Amino acid sequence: MSVGTGRIARDIAFTLEKKSEKIFENIFLQNGVLALMGVNSRVKVVQGGNRFDERVHLGQNSTVDHRSKYTAIPTDLQDNFLTASYGQATISGASVVNMVEADQNMGKHRIDDLASALVEEAQLTFPNKIGSALMAASPDATQPESIHQRIEATAQGSQTSSLGGISRADHKGVADPTDMWQNYYSSSAISDIGAAAGIAAFSKFLFKCSPGGTAKTEQPDIVLTTIGVFSKAHGGADANRRYNATEKLTVFGFDNIKFNNAAMLADRNVPAGYAYALNTNYMRIQVLGGRSTKVVGDVKTVGDGKQSIALQVRPPIESDNSLHYAIKMYMVYNLTFGGLRQHGLQVSITEA
Secondary structure: OOOOHHHHHHHHHHHHHHHHHHHHHHHHHOOHHHHHHHHOOOEEEEOOOOOEEEEEEOOOOOOOOOOOOOOOOOOOOOOOEEEEEEOOEEEEEEEEEEHHHHHHOOOOOOOOOHHHHHHHHHHHHHHHHHHHHHOOOOOOOOOOOOHHHHOOOOOOOOOOOEEOOEEHHHOEOOOOOOOEOOOEEEOOOEOOOOOHHHHHHHHHHHHHOOOOOOOHHHOOOEEEEOHHHHHHHHOOOOHHHOOOOOHHHHHOOOOOEEEOOEEEEEOOOOOOOOEEEEOHHHEEEEEEOOOOOOOOEEOOOEOOOEOOOOOEEOOOEEOOOOOEEEEEEEEEEEEEEOOOOOOEEEOOEOOO
16 A cells, blocks of 8 residues: 555545535535525524424414403413424435545646545535435435425325324314414316416415415415426416516526415426425424534524535544545434424426
């Protein structure tokens, strides 16, 4: 083994660690939902523990009502604040350095900048894996919560699964819409989402997912759909129909069309004819802090919505039977929901 290979491996590990914040940033710049969550400062770093908690308010204060000035005020104990608990998903990988290749990439005659190549590879791979997992149809026990799975294609009031340890069946929101741990759902066909009638029908559904009315924070702010539906919407994208783009997402290169307060994006993982209406004010990405973590708590947005959090990168380990060094890196995270009635799913949309 030539002199300097070990040093090169350590240099590469050092470079990966220093550039890990760029890798994390790229995760948020390659996925529309994550990009908007980054812009809206919906990223939180948690230190310690084996789960992620999210406080949820379901129902109203039952003691508040109109009554006679002589009537006693009830003092029933309220139990409207619940804690939704989520597991911790680990995404990990390794940059493998071959000792001979390390030698070949030293000095003025080097073939390539090996460190830069490995950083670029990580920047491209991590976002794809995370983006696919967040829209997985049937995530396995190692994956994070999936938008596809958790925003159900079942009528409100009929959903019986649990999310975050809270049963949907116990909070149907039928008598009291504020006591609702269920997402909205519509299967009413929309034949042309680019025509006036289709725009009106979809806008009506988005307003239904706004339990607070027209308040901006209560409205879905992103819609994930298919390329076919997105292309159909493009057919009616003129100024007279109140279409425009969300500039925050355009800055990151996401072509989008705006319905109400929601930016519509195309995602390769969305089933045909589906449109997921999401409110990032009631969603969060939580990340477990580690040895390389510099901040704890809500992550401040850097620049144009960029998130700067270090991945966990470990020192290089030499293989005992091959000419390789392995540099491991990982992140522990999950998608958590602070509310369900602020989200919805529209299906049966005709595609282009």
